[in-house]
Amino acid sequence: MAERTSAPLLRERFPTLAHSTYLVSHSMGAAPAAARDALERYMDEWIADGPEAWNRWLPRIGEIADGIGRLIGAAAGSTFLGPNVSVLQAAIATAIDFGGKRNEVLYEALQFPSLTYVWKEWERYGARTRIVPSDDGRTIPTERICAAINERTALAVISHAYYVSGALADIATIQARCREVGALLCVDAYQTTGVVPYDVQALDLDIVTGGSHKWLCGGPGCGWLYVRPALVERLRPAVTGWMAHERPFAFEAAPIEHARSMYRFGHGTPTIPGYVIAQPGHAAIAEVGIERIRERNIRLTTRIAEEALARGLRVNTPLEPEKRTGWIGIDFPHAERAYHELVARRVFLDYRPGCGLRVSPHFYTADEEIDRFFSELDEIRSKLPT
Numbered sequence: 352m353a354e355r356t357s358a359p360l361l362r363e364r365f366p367t368l369a370h371s372t373y374l375v376s377h378s379m380g381a382a383p384a385a386a387r388d389a390l391e392r393y394m395d396e397w398i399a400d401g402p403e404a405w406n407r408w409l410p411r412i413g414e415i416a417d418g419i420g421r422l423i424g425a426a427a428g429s430t431f432l433g434p435n436v437s438v439l440q441a442a443i444a445t446a447i448d449f450g451g452k453r454n455e456v457l458y459e460a461l462q463f464p465s466l467t468y469v470w471k472e473w474e475r476y477g478a479r480t481r482i483v484p485s486d487d488g489r490t491i492p493t494e495r496i497c498a499a500i501n502e503r504t505a506l507a508v509i510s511h512a513y514y515v516s517g518a519l520a521d522i523a524t525i526q527a528r529c530r531e532v533g534a535l536l537c538v539d540a541y542q543t544t545g546v547v548p549y550d551v552q553a554l555d556l557d558i559v560t561g562g563s564h565k566w567l568c569g570g571p572g573c574g575w576l577y578v579r580p581a582l583v584e585r586l587r588p589a590v591t592g593w594m595a596h597e598r599p600f601a602f603e604a605a606p607i608e609h610a611r612s613m614y615r616f617g618h619g620t621p622t623i624p625g626y627v628i629a630q631p632g633h634a635a636i637a638e639v640g641i642e643r644i645r646e647r648n649i650r651l652t653t654r655i656a657e658e659a660l661a662r663g664l665r666v667n668t669p670l671e672p673e674k675r676t677g678w679i680g681i682d683f684p685h686a687e688r689a690y691h692e693l694v695a696r697r698v699f700l701d702y703r704p705g706c707g708l709r710v711s712p713h714f715y716t717a718d719e720e721i722d723r724f725f726s727e728l729d730e731i732r733s734k735l736p737t
């Protein structure tokens with residue numbers, strides 16, 4: 352492993368790390384101290400300038416969106432912001448015609464539940480959902496997903512990594528299959544963006560969604576959407592509002608003339624505070640670089656998996672680093688009780704049914720935090736019923 356990534360990076364910029372063992376960046380990245388400064392600046396601008404503050408806030412939407420775009424290889428102007436992934440995917444749903452023979456939306460059985468709610472509800476508006484099953488609750492063969500995508504598929508919605516196992520989906524092959532049959536692909540990259548390098552243009556992806564509060568260390572309130580530029584004008588969301596109009600400040604009556612830019616995926620007044628506090632996290636990821644983050648993450652997740660296996664615990668994440676995102680799922684009897692006990696001891700991680708403890712290092716994680724996690728875990732397990 353290269354020497355330069357063996358030490359934690361930028362650790363001093365994340366105050367939470369001084370008083371916790373932080374192994375939960377797959378769920379909630381640590382807060383950068385600079386996020387507080389960004390929020391204070393927002394308040395100062397609002398207090399100083401009232402409505403005129405919009406002149407400074409509005410351009411920041413595009414800047415923050417492009418900052419995310421740079422992390423995923425997107426061209427400037429092809430990424431946009433929204434409150435969360437569920438709303439952004441719901442807006443995509445309204446932009447797709449499910450009225451003809453091509454009326455299926457296909458997703459995999461390991462999809463994040465929130466998105467299954469969105470797509471299942473779309474049956475009320477003519478979509479037919481099709482779910483690709485998993486045999487082991489952790490992975491789904493790529494061939495099975497590709498075989499399920501056909502001329503009836505309007506849209507395939509696929510997680511880049513499954514929230515329940517961390518296994519990566521082969522989105523390059525799935526995108527190629529979608530292209531072959533004329534379906535669109537929407538990738539939910541929440542579990543990978545900021546820890547697994549990928550390039551939306553190299554992969555020629557159609558639509559990608561994600562958010563800021565996990566690996567991007569941006570806190571809640573800054574979801575994002577990438578759309579392949581050639582596709583943008585084909586999509587006219589019905590979840591809309593004045594910000595999505597080609598001339599928002601002309602305040603013209605309906606019908607809307609959708610903006611030709613990514614603003615067409617906007618809706619009403621944008622939630623500026625959620626966006627501005629996210630930017631320092633995005634900047635930290637850019638500063639460290641996702642290749643470096645991945646390199647260090649692989650070293651530490653490999654260690655976590657090996658230590659768990661050495662204790663006879665079940666590892667629910669692929670052992671091959673190239674098949675997983677940035678965390679390890681560890682299961683054992685009473686794992687949920689252990690989770691509560693660990694959090695009470697300020698060892699931050701999470702628990703998901705069917706997966707067990709989800710444990711993740713990030714660029715700021717010290718090796719000693721992993722030592723502490725295992726020593727606390729050993730102590731807690733020694734007191735659990737067998």
Ligand SMILES: Cc1ncc(COP(=O)(O)O)c(C=O)c1O
Nearest residue numbers: 435436437463514539541542562
């Ligand atoms: C795979 C995946 N997608 C999406 C989300 C979040 O969706 P939303 O932004 O709608 O809360 C999560 C977790 O919070 C997730 O793990």
